[in-house]
Amino acid sequence: MSGLPTFVEAAGRPALAPSGPERATRGPSNRLGRTALPLLASDAALQGARYAFIVYLGYRSLPLLGSFLIGAAWGAFLGVLTDFGISQHWLRSAGAASLPTRQMFFSVIRGKLLFSLLGVLMLVLLARAGIGNITAPVAMATGLLLMATQSFGDTCEAVSLSQSRYATVSRFRGLMTLGGYVVPLAYGVWVGQNDSIKGVVTTLGLAAVAGVLVSSLYVWNVGCTMRGDAQGGAGYREIWWGARWLGLNQLAIVIDVRAPLIMLGLMLGETAVGLYGLVQRTTAIVELAWASLARLLLTSYAELGVREQVQEIRTEVMRAGRLTGLIMAALAACIWAGVFFVLGRGNLSTEAALALVLLKWGSLAIALSSFKRPFVLGLIALYHERAVCRVNGLSAAAGLLLVPAGIIYLGIWGPVAAWVVLEAAACIVIVHLFLAMTRRVQAKAEPPLSQRAAL
Numbered sequence: 001m002s003g004l005p006t007f008v009e010a011a012g013r014p015a016l017a018p019s020g021p022e023r024a025t026r027g028p029s030n031r032l033g034r035t036a037l038p039l040l041a042s043d044a045a046l047q048g049a050r051y052a053f054i055v056y057l058g059y060r061s062l063p064l065l066g067s068f069l070i071g072a073a074w075g076a077f078l079g080v081l082t083d084f085g086i087s088q089h090w091l092r093s094a095g096a097a098s099l100p101t102r103q104m105f106f107s108v109i110r111g112k113l114l115f116s117l118l119g120v121l122m123l124v125l126l127a128r129a130g131i132g133n134i135t136a137p138v139a140m141a142t143g144l145l146l147m148a149t150q151s152f153g154d155t156c157e158a159v160s161l162s163q164s165r166y167a168t169v170s171r172f173r174g175l176m177t178l179g180g181y182v183v184p185l186a187y188g189v190w191v192g193q194n195d196s197i198k199g200v201v202t203t204l205g206l207a208a209v210a211g212v213l214v215s216s217l218y219v220w221n222v223g224c225t226m227r228g229d230a231q232g233g234a235g236y237r238e239i240w241w242g243a244r245w246l247g248l249n250q251l252a253i254v255i256d257v258r259a260p261l262i263m264l265g266l267m268l269g270e271t272a273v274g275l276y277g278l279v280q281r282t283t284a285i286v287e288l289a290w291a292s293l294a295r296l297l298l299t300s301y302a303e304l305g306v307r308e309q310v311q312e313i314r315t316e317v318m319r320a321g322r323l324t325g326l327i328m329a330a331l332a333a334c335i336w337a338g339v340f341f342v343l344g345r346g347n348l349s350t351e352a353a354l355a356l357v358l359l360k361w362g363s364l365a366i367a368l369s370s371f372k373r374p375f376v377l378g379l380i381a382l383y384h385e386r387a388v389c390r391v392n393g394l395s396a397a398a399g400l401l402l403v404p405a406g407i408i409y410l411g412i413w414g415p416v417a418a419w420v421v422l423e424a425a426a427c428i429v430i431v432h433l434f435l436a437m438t439r440r441v442q443a444k445a446e447p448p449l450s451q452r453a454a455l
Contacts, residue, residue: 039166042173049181051281053207056185057139058278060200062351064139066270068204069277071140073258075147078119080254082112083151085246085385086239087158092380100159102226104239108155109219111236116148142204146180149215156215156222165225172218179210245385252392256422259396260403260415267407276412279355283362313378314438320374321431328367335363354412361416368423375434387433395426 058065086108090100100108123144153176160168184206192199240247257280265273339360343353379388399418406414 038170042170042177046173046177046181049177049185053181053185053203054278054281056189056203057200058274060196062274062278063270064200064274065277066265066273067137067139068143069261069273070265070270071143071145072147073143073261074123075144075150076254076258077251078116078123078144078148079151079154080247080250081119082115083155083247083250084240085243085248085250087154088246088250088380089239089243090155090158090162100162100226102223104235105155105159105223105226107236108239109152109223111240112151112155116151120144120148138201138204142208145208146211149211152215153218156218159222159226163226168221168225172214172221175217176211176214179214180207184210245389246380249385249389249392252389252396255396256392256399259400260419263403263407264412264415267404268412272412275351275355276358276415279358279362279416282359283366310382310438313381314434317374317378317434321371324374325371328370332363332367336360358412358416361420365416365419365423368420368427372423372427372430375430378434379430379437382437384433384437387437388430391426391429391433395422398422 054065054068057068153172156172157169160166184203187206188199188203190199191202261273261277261280264276339356342348342356348356376388379385399422402418402422403415406418408414410417
C-alpha cells in the first residue's frame, strides 16, 4: 500500500485556490484522511446501494432485472455519446490554466440535455415499432433514466474534482445513495410485503424521480460555484469535438461492457440478461474503489504532466500497477476458493450454480481490467488517448463479432469467454504501449506535454 499516500498527496494539491468552507479541509497534513478516504467511502456506498438495487430486482424476477439492465445499457450509450470524453478531459485539466468556466459548463449541460431527450425519443419510437420486446417497460425506462442522469453527475464530479471541491463530490454521492437507492428500496420492500408488484413499481418510480432531482440540484450547485468568463468560452460543439478521442475511447468501453447485455436480450431473452448482468455487477464489486481512485489518479498524473515530470508519472503508474495486480490476484483467488467451497456443499438450484461458475471466470476479467487501469490513466495524462482509443476500439469491434458467435455456440458462456480473452489481450497491449511511449518521451523523441496538449 506504499503507493497510495503518494497518489493521494499529489491528487490533494488544489488546482485553484479554494474558497468557502472547503478551504479548511485541504491542509497538507490531512490530505489522506480528508481527501481520498471520504471519496472512496462515498463511492463505495453509492456502488453498494446500486448493487443492492440490482439484487432486489433480480430477487423479484430475473426478466424484470433483464429489462432494467437493457434500459441501463441504452442509457449508458446515450450518456457516453452526449458526454463524449468531456468529463474526463476536464478531469485532466487539473493543475492547468484552461479550467472550464460557468458559461462552458452550462453550455455542455444544455447540449447534453437536448441530445439526451432526442435519444430517449428515438428509443421510444423504436420500442413502439416493436424492436426489442420488453416485458417490463417501467423497469427499462428507470434503468435508462438513471444511467442518463448519471452522465450529468459525472460532469459535475469532473468539474468539482478539477477544482479540488472534494466535499461537494462526497456530499452529492451521499444524497444519491440515500435518495436514489436506499430510501426507494426500503419503502419498496415495506410496500411489497403486501403487494410485491406494487413494491417493485414504487421502488422504480421513487428511484427515477430521486435521480432527476439530485442530478438537477448537483448541476445547479456546481454551476453557481464556478467562475464566470466575459468572453463566454467555448460552446458545447467545440468542447465535444475537442475531447473526441477520449469520447471514442469511452464509447468503445461502453460497447465492450453493455453490448453483450443487449445481444443476450435479443438472442436469449431477458432472463439470460438478468443472470449474466447479475454476475457482471457482482464481479464489479471487486473494483469499487476504482470509480473514485481513477479520478484522483488522473488529476494527480495530470498535475505531474503540467510540470513535464514524465519519469515521476512512469514511477507512480508502475507502482499503482504492481499494487493493483497484487490486490486483484488476492481477491480473484478468494472468489475462486469461495465458489469452490459453496459448490462443494451442493443443494443449489441450476441457475444459482451456473451464476457462481460464471462469477468465478468473470472475476478474472475484472482483475485484468483493474490491472490495466493505471496504465490507461498514465497514457491519458501523457496525451496519448488516441493509442488507448485504438486499443479499446479494436477490443470493442472484436467483441461485436465474438459475443454473438459465442452466444450461438456457447450460450450464456459466450460473453464471459469473450470478456476474459479480450481483457487479457487489451491488458498486454496497454502495458506495452505505456512502457514504450514513456521511454520515447524520456528520450526526447516526442514533443513536450504542453505542446501535445494543444494537438
